[in-house]
Each structure stands twice: as structure tokens, then as C-alpha cells.
Amino acid sequence: MTIRVLICEDQELVRTGYVTVFGAQPDIEVVGEAADGAEALEASERLSPDVVVMDIHLPGPDGIEVTRRIARPGATRPPKVLVVTAFNTDEYVYEALRAGASGFLLKDSPVTELVNGIRTIARGDSLLAPAVTRKLIGRFAARVRPAATPPDGRAPEILSPRECEVLRLIAEGLSNTEIAERMGLGFETVKTYVSGILTKLDLRDRVQAVVFAYRTGFVGSG
Incomplete structure (x- = not known):
């Protein structure tokens, strides 16, 4: 193509x-x-x-x-x-x-x-360029996070514990392969978790997942 x-x-x-x-x-x-x-x-x-x-x-x-x-x-x-x-x-x-x-x-x-x-x-x-993902998103997410939604790090209730762990690693800028290695899972299993996260949170792609994680305070910006 x-x-x-x-x-x-x-x-x-x-x-x-x-x-x-x-x-x-x-x-x-x-x-x-x-x-x-x-x-x-x-x-x-x-x-x-x-x-x-x-x-x-x-x-x-x-x-x-x-x-x-x-x-x-x-x-x-x-x-x-x-x-x-x-x-x-x-x-x-x-x-x-x-x-x-x-x-x-x-x-x-x-x-x-x-x-x-x-x-x-x-x-x-x-x-997402992993070397700057946390610096970039973390730095600016804090500026636009609604004041009524403090960064308490609570997991989105709609996600399973495994999905929450995968979301945290996505927010670190890790690829699916790196997430699989970190969690000791198969690559296809990680893809399934990522797809489930995007569907449940109504997000288009993992870029939006990273933005969501910082903007809601699920992942800290420090």
C-alpha cells in the first residue's frame, strides 16, 4: 500500500x-x-x-x-x-x-x-516517543486537569485490575512488546487488554489513553 x-x-x-x-x-x-x-x-x-x-x-x-x-x-x-x-x-x-x-x-x-x-x-x-512521553504529557496534563477532579490515583472503576496495570504502563510510553515482557504475558494477551481499555473508556488509540491517564489523575504528573 x-x-x-x-x-x-x-x-x-x-x-x-x-x-x-x-x-x-x-x-x-x-x-x-x-x-x-x-x-x-x-x-x-x-x-x-x-x-x-x-x-x-x-x-x-x-x-x-x-x-x-x-x-x-x-x-x-x-x-x-x-x-x-x-x-x-x-x-x-x-x-x-x-x-x-x-x-x-x-x-x-x-x-x-x-x-x-x-x-x-x-x-x-x-x-509516542517513549523518551519524552512522561515529560510531555505529565508536564502539561496537570495544567488542564479540572480542579474538581484531584489527582488521587484511583483506578477507573470500569477497568479490571489487569487493565489498570496495562494502562499505567501505556502511560509510561511502553510498547505492547515491552508491556508483555514487564508483566510476563503474551503479546496477543496484551493486545487484547489494550483493545479492552480503549473500548471501555471510549478512546480512539493509546495516545488518548495516555492523555486520559494523566488528565484524570490515574497516573501522577510528577
Whole structure:
């Protein structure tokens, strides 16, 4: 399957680099580019890409608002959104994940990670860079957690004890393989637990599961 990619990036040099690198892959086709939010919305509607590589700081509607509109619940065949950001200066990635992004990577990630990131979310998986997951989500979740919902660490009543343990490990940024090793379970068993968690909590993917875990206080942000 050829993955149709739309690149939304306001810096021309960076955008051109993405086009060159991604377009050279045998399974990726760059179908369009956008330099601002308005162009991104129009191109996404017109081109129906599989994956949108999104910069947060787009002129006009920013990357968060664009993500919210194109990945909104009820949208017909919404694209997957991969946020590529400079983590140390970007305090909006958490909101982008809440808006519907399927994952994020750092702008200084190796080319192979960026390419594999596109492939990962195109096949329906979510992508959280484990090295920064807890720093990112934990840091910003505390800012938006409703005051009426204190972080008491109580488990969601709808989840079983095993599912709660899996959710905690998801929030740490562990992959299904790593969770299986940590818990001494089979890979397929972990996949079943993850699927059950998403279904019971009405979440789209494991990115939303991480956001849920921090935002409700189930996992602490310290």
C-alpha cells in the first residue's frame, strides 16, 4: 500500500527536506504541501491523505486547530496526524494530542524515525516517543486537569485490575512488546487488554489513553 502524505510546515527549507526524504521512499507518496493553516485544511479536504505531518506553529489556524478540525469525531475517513515538534520550546503538543493527533516525534529525530513514524500511524498504531512521553504529557496534563477532579490515583472503576496495570504502563510510553515482557504475558494477551481499555473508556488509540491517564489523575504528573 502506498501511504499518501500531506506535509504541513511553514518553513520552506524544512518542508522541502520532508518532501525529498519522504518522497524517496517506495511506499510513500507526498500528495501535497501546506505552508499555513488555511492551506492545510483545504489540502486535507481536497487530497484525502492517509497521514498529515503537522507542524504546531502554522500561521493562520495553528496546527492544533487544524488537527482538531481534520481529526474530529465523526469525520469521514479522517487522516492520521503526526506532530513533528521541537519539544524543548513547544508547550502545545499535549493539546494537539487531545485534539486528535496520533503521535509525535521531535524535529531532530533521525530520518529513519520520521519515515517509520509515518508508517506506524498509517497502519493504525499510535506513536509516542517513549523518551519524552512522561515529560510531555505529565508536564502539561496537570495544567488542564479540572480542579474538581484531584489527582488521587484511583483506578477507573470500569477497568479490571489487569487493565489498570496495562494502562499505567501505556502511560509510561511502553510498547505492547515491552508491556508483555514487564508483566510476563503474551503479546496477543496484551493486545487484547489494550483493545479492552480503549473500548471501555471510549478512546480512539493509546495516545488518548495516555492523555486520559494523566488528565484524570490515574497516573501522577510528577
